[in-house]
Amino acid sequence: MTEHKHQHNQKDPACLEVFAKLSEYLDGELDRLECDHIEEHIADCPPCVEFLRGLKRCVETSREFEGQGNCPKMPPEMEEKLREAWQNALKRRENAH
Amino acid sequence: MPNASASSPEVEWARRLLEGDATAFTPFVESFQHRIFQYTWLMCGQREDAEEVAQDTLLKVFESFDQLQDPSRVKAWVFRIAKNYCLMKRRKSVFAPDREYSLDELLPGSEESARTIQVADSGALPEEQVLRAELASHLEEALAELPELYRSVVLLRDVEGLSTSEAAEVLDIKEDAVKQRLHRGRLALRKSLARYTPAGTGEASR
Numbered sequence: 521m522t523e524h525k526h527q528h529n530q531k532d533p534a535c536l537e538v539f540a541k542l543s544e545y546l547d548g549e550l551d552r553l554e555c556d557h558i559e560e561h562i563a564d565c566p567p568c569v570e571f572l573r574g575l576k577r578c579v580e581t582s583r584e585f586e587g588q589g590n591c592p593k594m595p596p597e598m599e600e601k602l603r604e605a606w607q608n609a610l611k612r613r614e615n616a617h
Numbered sequence: 618m619p620n621a622s623a624s625s626p627e628v629e630w631a632r633r634l635l636e637g638d639a640t641a642f643t644p645f646v647e648s649f650q651h652r653i654f655q656y657t658w659l660m661c662g663q664r665e666d667a668e669e670v671a672q673d674t675l676l677k678v679f680e681s682f683d684q685l686q687d688p689s690r691v692k693a694w695v696f697r698i699a700k701n702y703c704l705m706k707r708r709k710s711v712f713a714p715d716r717e718y719s720l721d722e723l724l725p726g727s728e729e730s731a732r733t734i735q736v737a738d739s740g741a742l743p744e745e746q747v748l749r750a751e752l753a754s755h756l757e758e759a760l761a762e763l764p765e766l767y768r769s770v771v772l773l774r775d776v777e778g779l780s781t782s783e784a785a786e787v788l789d790i791k792e793d794a795v796k797q798r799l800h801r802g803r804l805a806l807r808k809s810l811a812r813y814t815p816a817g818t819g820e821a822s823r
């Protein structure tokens with residue numbers, strides 16, 4: 521693949537159309553017709569395949585994100601307060617029925 | 618997947634809590650405490666705020682637990698409360714509109730393309746696993762750099778696993794706006810993370 525072709529394809533109107541819908545495609549939010557359209561284009565377009573892979577890898581990394589380590593454990597008196605609030609809410613709910 | 622989180626453990630715990638099952642209490646609290654802590658930290662940037670928002674949110678959640686109509690929407694319900702506490706932590710709204718990205722500026726730049734070719738030609742392509750580990754180690758930084766408009770959507774949809782309709786409910790925006798911000802946010806993340814990973818690792822360039 522030459523550099524010229526690579527850059528050219530990313531600005532190709534057909535690529536741009538696909539490019540705009542890649543997230544919905546990955547999320548399974550497109551209808552059959554739109555999916556077919558994207559898949560037909562991608563079958564003949566290496567730069568789009570590559571781009572889709574990169575995007576998918578990013579999304580999967582976000583889904584697996586563990587981040588900031590652990591949130592400090594809830595203080596026991598706070599947990600007690602939460603339990604009480606929950607119990608009171610359940611009582612109110614029962615009385616309302 | 619319009620109802621992606623309908624069968625998540627949180628939904629099951631919420632159902633059981635509504636029935637008075639105390640064994641669901643600890644897992645529910647721990648899961649949401651961690652999620653809200655992470656969301657708030659990445660939105661507000663302050664650890665102390667994140668701890669406080671997690672506690673305030675859970676207290677509000679349990680105080681109004683009798684108002685939870687539909688346990689399958691529990692994530693949206695809890696995150697909506699969390700978002701509001703998160704807002705109060707900031708003088709300036711963290712959800713204020715940022716400058717919006719255009720699709721065009723999120724395209725791979727010519728620099729990236731040139732590097733792609735170079736790497737592809739070198740024949741030394743890293744393993745998929747190595748690539749992913751590299752991405753994961755820079756994700757937090759890349760998320761923090763993302764304009765807040767996009768960050769809130771990417772966090773709710775991809776990191777916390779809310780559905781499009783749940784994220785729309787939390788942020789008070791239309792589903793189409795969620796989709797558009799998610800797409801641009803993901804593209805911006807991809808572009809930002811491309812700094813750390815050689816592109817051209819797809820089959821296309823082998």
Ligand SMILES: [Zn+2]
Nearest residue numbers: 534535565568
């Ligand atoms: Zn293409």
